[in-house]
Amino acid sequence: MPTEAASIAHTILTEQVIGVLRTVYDPELPVNIYDLGLVYDIQVEPQSGKVHIRMTLTAPGCPVAQTFPGTVECSVRELPEVNEACVELVWDPPWDRTRMSEAARLTLGMLDAGDLPRPDTTSVASVAGALRNRDSNDLESTRSDWVNVAAQDDLPDGGVSVVDVNGTEVAVFNIGGHYYAIEDVCTHDGGTLAEGEVEEFEIECPRHGARFDLRTGRVTAPPAYEAVTTFPVRIHDNRVQVREARDDSIRTNKPP
Numbered sequence: 001m002p003t004e005a006a007s008i009a010h011t012i013l014t015e016q017v018i019g020v021l022r023t024v025y026d027p028e029l030p031v032n033i034y035d036l037g038l039v040y041d042i043q044v045e046p047q048s049g050k051v052h053i054r055m056t057l058t059a060p061g062c063p064v065a066q067t068f069p070g071t072v073e074c075s076v077r078e079l080p081e082v083n084e085a086c087v088e089l090v091w092d093p094p095w096d097r098t099r100m101s102e103a104a105r106l107t108l109g110m111l112d113a114g115d116l117p118r119p120d121t122t123s124v125a126s127v128a129g130a131l132r133n134r135d136s137n138d139l140e141s142t143r144s145d146w147v148n149v150a151a152q153d154d155l156p157d158g159g160v161s162v163v164d165v166n167g168t169e170v171a172v173f174n175i176g177g178h179y180y181a182i183e184d185v186c187t188h189d190g191g192t193l194a195e196g197e198v199e200e201f202e203i204e205c206p207r208h209g210a211r212f213d214l215r216t217g218r219v220t221a222p223p224a225y226e227a228v229t230t231f232p233v234r235i236h237d238n239r240v241q242v243r244e245a246r247d248d249s250i251r252t253n254k255p256p
């Protein structure tokens, strides 16, 4: 049975270790590892000065997986009360975004997708696609070809279809009769987004839970940090079509 003094010492050292962990930042995200929820367990022994930490990273493919535990150990050993620090890297349970503190969510600007306008009832192109297309009166362009995705009837509301567009896997979604296309590769660690769950205009990567706005490709939840590419979509002759617009050369007819 620990004495009250021993219990207080245990609490103080635990808090000190947490304080240090809050100064160590995730290799990929601008949030410390404690608030990001990467730390699963902290065991301290105030008398011997031993600390044992179980933690994970946002993805097993993280390039610093080999070296990061050592970085954390060095930081914890900086505490005068600590004689020995050991960091155990684990992958079970896998990290997901529900482990983040509110402070972490705030830092990462996890905004509600509802702050973006809904498309009008006649548009079939995503917001990003419409921006790329611009006004055809002002632009002269060399455009890539439209690629058939599916017959309109074969891509019902709530459906998704994946098509190869010039070597890029593109996932096309029908949401309430509006069509959105994104590259079918999560920018976090290559997960297949087409298999993710869609909630209103957001898709969740099935691998680690990053979320993207299908209308713009914007990240709405980590661990992804970069937007996913979007593509223009149209309905032509009752067929859903998508186009790889990134290589289009466009020049304006207006004088500079």
Ligand code: FES
Residues within 6 Å of the ligand: 059, 186, 187, 188, 189, 190, 191, 205, 206, 207, 208, 209, 210, 222, 223, 224
């Ligand atoms: S691959 Fe990690 S969140 Fe998508």
